Amino acid sequence: MNRLHPLSAVTYAIQYGFMWLWVPIVLVLVLGGIVGPVSPAWAPIAAPVGFLAGAAYGIVYYYRFGYRITPDTFDVSSGVIARRSREIPYGRIQNVDVRQGVLQRLLGLAIVSIETAGGGSTEASLNFVSESEANRLQEQIRRRTAEVKDRRRNRNRAATPSDRPDVDAVSSGDGEDSAVEAGTAGDEHVSDPTARNDRETGPTSEDRVVEPRRRRRTRLFDLEARELLLYSFTSFRPAAIAAAMFVFFLATDTVLDLFVMTAQPLGGPSAIGEGSPTSYGVLTVVSAINAILITYLLSVAYTFATYYDFQLGRVDEDFVYERGLLQRYSGSIPVEKVQSVTVTENPLQRLIGYAGLWVETAGYGPESSGGSQSAVPLARRRHIHRFTENLTGVETPQFRSPPPLARRRYLVRYSLVAGLLVAAVFAITQFTALERWYLAAVVFAAVPPAAHLKYVHLGYYVGDDHLVIRRGFWSRRTTVIPYYRIQTVSTRRSIFQRRLGLASLVVDTASSQTFVWTTPTIYDVDLEDARDVNMTSRKRLQSALRERARDDDLGMSADFT
Template identity: 80%
Template sequence: MNRLHPLSAVTYAIQYGFMWLWVPIVLVLVLGGIFDPISPAWTPIAAPIGFLAGAAYGIVYYYRFEYGITPDTFDVASGVIARRSREIPYGRIQNVDVKQGVLQRLLGLAVVSIETAGGGNTEASLNFVSESEANRLQEQIRRRTAEVKDRRRKRDRDAAAGDRTESTPDISSGVEDETAAPGDEAETPPGEEGPESTVLDESATEEPPQDRITEPSRPRRQRLFDLEARELLLYSFTSFRPAAVAAVLFVFFLATEPIVDLFVTTAQPFGGPADLGEGTTTSYGILTVVSAINGILITYLLSVAYTFATYYSFQLGRADEDFVYERGLLQRYSGSIPVEKVQSVTVTENPLQRLIGYAGLWVETAGYGPESSGGSQSAVPLAKKGRVHQFTENLTDVETPTFRSPPTMARRRYLARYSLIAAVVVAAVFAIAQITPLERWYFAAVVFAAVPPAAHLKYVHLGYFVGDDHVVIRRGFWSRRTTVIPYYRIQTVSTQRSIFQRRLGLASLVVDTASSRTFFWATPTIYDVDLEDAREVNMTSRKRLQSALRERARDDDLGLSVDFT
């Protein structure tokens, strides 16, 4: 069993020291209000005691934390008071993720996270090991995982071959009996050898070198995609990260008064109020518009910086049957995407990216994705649309889809839906006008002008294709997603109908896989098709799912190619 890097002891000591720092402080304050002999003045003495106790616990935790690689499992033992031992089979390991922050890269350290299929949580985390040790663990665990998969496939093939042999009658026994009786062998003249007999015997008795068994050859890594500087800049400026909104709101709540003063100063050249407490309705309106523009601009620039730092020097390669990736400027990530865990492939593009002819490629895995708590992972952040489509076809072997659109009744439904939303917006502005000096509230009715194009754009970007081996679903305007799902990856196919859909004779078809659903990635759905078409697609998908499973069990094939070239 191995221990973490010695600097981990310092890290754990500081971490638990600050965690335990507050325990005696709280106890002194609470008990001081109950018992008179205990005074809050004891806090400066109690705090260092708590820190020292926590630091001691962190050091003991470091010495009690052990990990090791065994032939069948990766073992981790941890815990001071409650001891916990984990044996993680290689067959369940999905990814070995290596992360390095700026300080960690300077110190030559790394965090190794071992993820398993079936959940979004980290199974084991090593904080910290040396960079060379992290690379060694990543490589050895990946190789042993591949060996487990190979042994499993060989066992399944042998079992299938045995079943076919037992079920096939021996029609050649009669011919063999005519040429040679059991136990008789053809005579070989002295000094001569039967063809290939001696060679086969020697190869059968020769033992393979021991090092070839214990240390298999390192898999050759093939580079598949590099995100060029131009593509990185385009991706940064044409995409948006919702995390930027949370960051801006967090900063605003921390420094509300300075930021408001800054907005007031910025709005003054355009006619804003000289002071927040003095101004007219017009000046306050100008302040609101200028502040909104500034907020949007700051959020956008923060999103650009975040995307640039996240996908800086992005590389995608292949090692055996896994995709391997590296990315990151301030915090460096490296990990793998097991091909056999890929549930679906999604091509993403927003209006700006469609305008310049670019798109991205994401894969959905079963249970874990480094991008979030779900299973989404970017395989190609941004590239020419034709290249991304070629990648998709090579990855999934999907035939070129011919999309079917929903009936025109669906467009009428979207027109009615967006009209109701516009009416709610006008009603809200009217209500605000009744309690504020806001005048000309009826100008808000301009939102109705956006209803027809919004309904049309939603309708024209919907489509589906039912192929021989895959179902392809396209939806979305602001973030259009085209998802390719192999039939054998489908978990459930369900038909859903709302009250309004039942009145119009429409239905939606939900195609669910084993990949986790996240807040931003909903389950692929074929929206608002005729009920009979939905039932037909449902039945076809179920039949082809069973056929794909039988064929896959017979051929023992991954079903996904790892060759992008």
């Protein structure tokens, strides 16, 4: 068994030291109120005892933690009192993620996370190993995982020979147009990590097994500075809202003084508690604008730091990526785990002709959003469409729109929302000094264009091998789903849809559903059309599964070029 980096002992000692610090303090305070001889004044003495006990436990935990690479599994042993031994088969490993924070990069350390398909969390985490050891583990586990897939594929093909020619890559046909302008396609040899010998703890004889085949890495896409800035300024990260709230609670007085100072030239109050209702109205509007601006700037900074120096490549049948400024990430996207591919674009990105490409994988995803992972954060729309075609083999979709009756439904829905908003403003004016509640009725002017925009951005396409679903205006998503990845197809009808003869079709895959990414849904189509799509999808799912079992291929080409 190999051990972690020696600095891990220090980390665990500090971590468990602070965790155990409070145990004797709480114990002394509780016993001090029950047992007479025990005094709460002993707490300052008991605290160092708890810290030392926790630090000792952390050091023992370090020495009891071990890992090794075997021919068939990646083994991890941990635990001090209750021992836990895990053998992770290479065929179940979905991703080997390497993370480095600022301090870790300065010290040459890294965190290695082993993620398996179907898991909701990381299966095994190595905190910390040297950077060279992290690269060695990542490369060897990926290599062994690829060999397991090759052996399984060869066995199935030998058992069920196919007369069909092997089609393993999709060619775009063009030269320069087949690659994103921000990245140039080319080959890079990945140096053999087994030749490195700069680890603090030398590898075992099992780890020194020389692999018979050198894996080649093909560069597919590099996010250049221009695209990075465009992506940062034309996208929004929900995490920025939490960051803005943290800043507000951390420095509430300073933020309020800033808002008051900004609102004064526009007629705001000179100080909190000194002003008229009109000045407070100005302060409210200016504060809201400032809050939105601050949140947006935090989102820009967060996106820039997250996707700085984004690189996408291919090693055998897996996509590999690297990204991050302050915290560096390195991981992979197994092609055989890809459930669907989604092209994303908001109004600003559509205006400048750009889009992004995301993939949904089965199980845990390192993007902190379930199985959603960014394959290409931002590129020109025509290249994203070419990428999607080469990745999935989908034909150019001819979208069908819902019936015009759906647009009338959205018109009524948004009218009700506008009416509730006006009613809320009217209620506020009854208990405050605000007047002219009827000015809020201007929101009704936005109802017709909102209903129309929602309607025109809905569409679906039933292809021979794929189902394509488009929805959304502010964040339009076009999802390509191979039939063999479909888990269930269900028809749903609300009370209002039943009255109008409409239905929605929900297409579920094995990818994780998150708060941001919802299940692909074909909204508000005629009931008969929904039933036809449902039946067609089921039939083509069975055909695709039979064909896939006969050929035993990955179903998706890993060739972008």
